[in-house]
Amino acid sequence: MNEISCKICMDLIPLVQDGIASEDSREAVEQHISKCESCAAYYSGEMPPVADTDKLMVEVKRKVQFFFIMLLMFGIFFGLGLTASSELFYNSLIMPVVGVFGYVIFRWKALYAVPLLLLVTNLISFVLNVFQGIEEIGLYSRVMWTGIYSIFVVVGIMIAGLIHYAFRKE
Numbered sequence: 501m502n503e504i505s506c507k508i509c510m511d512l513i514p515l516v517q518d519g520i521a522s523e524d525s526r527e528a529v530e531q532h533i534s535k536c537e538s539c540a541a542y543y544s545g546e547m548p549p550v551a552d553t554d555k556l557m558v559e560v561k562r563k564v565q566f567f568f569i570m571l572l573m574f575g576i577f578f579g580l581g582l583t584a585s586s587e588l589f590y591n592s593l594i595m596p597v598v599g600v601f602g603y604v605i606f607r608w609k610a611l612y613a614v615p616l617l618l619l620v621t622n623l624i625s626f627v628l629n630v631f632q633g634i635e636e637i638g639l640y641s642r643v644m645w646t647g648i649y650s651i652f653v654v655v656g657i658m659i660a661g662l663i664h665y666a667f668r669k670e
């Protein structure tokens with residue numbers, strides 16, 4: 501029996517389920533869904549059909565998104581780590597870049613998601629530092645810096661959003 505592609509399998513599944521497919525088609529589908537999770541899910545009615553190329557795109561998108569989430573978190577940790585240092589001013593460059601990553605991941609929701617992430621990360625490191633007795637910024641300053649960084653983040657989000665808007669395909 502020849503192997504069939506996901507596309508052919510999904511075309512055949514309705515015929516098999518209606519009992520009008522040939523014996524060969526039915527066997528081919530059964531053989532395919534025994535190995536292919538997504539077609540099996542479609543067969544059992546759990547999932548709408550997804551073509552091979554769509555599946556690949558979803559997989560690629562997920563990997564790219566994960567990569568940008570790592571970059572975003574790295575930027576936030578790195579940037580916040582500079583708050584108490586003399587390299588503080590680098591954040592006027594880092595935070596807009598963090599905003600760009602945020603837009604790639606969250607689109608316009610980044611406008612509140614990234615400032616929220618900044619605040620939460622700041623509060624967590626405040627609590628951790630207090631417990632270790634090494635806190636030197638203080639809660640009030642941390643909240644203030646979160647606000648200032650958020651302005652830079654929003655600038656980055658706006659730039660990314662406008663570029664995306666300008667170059668999107670109609």
Ligand SMILES: [Zn+2]
Binds near residue numbers: 509532536537538540
């Ligand atoms: Zn398949």
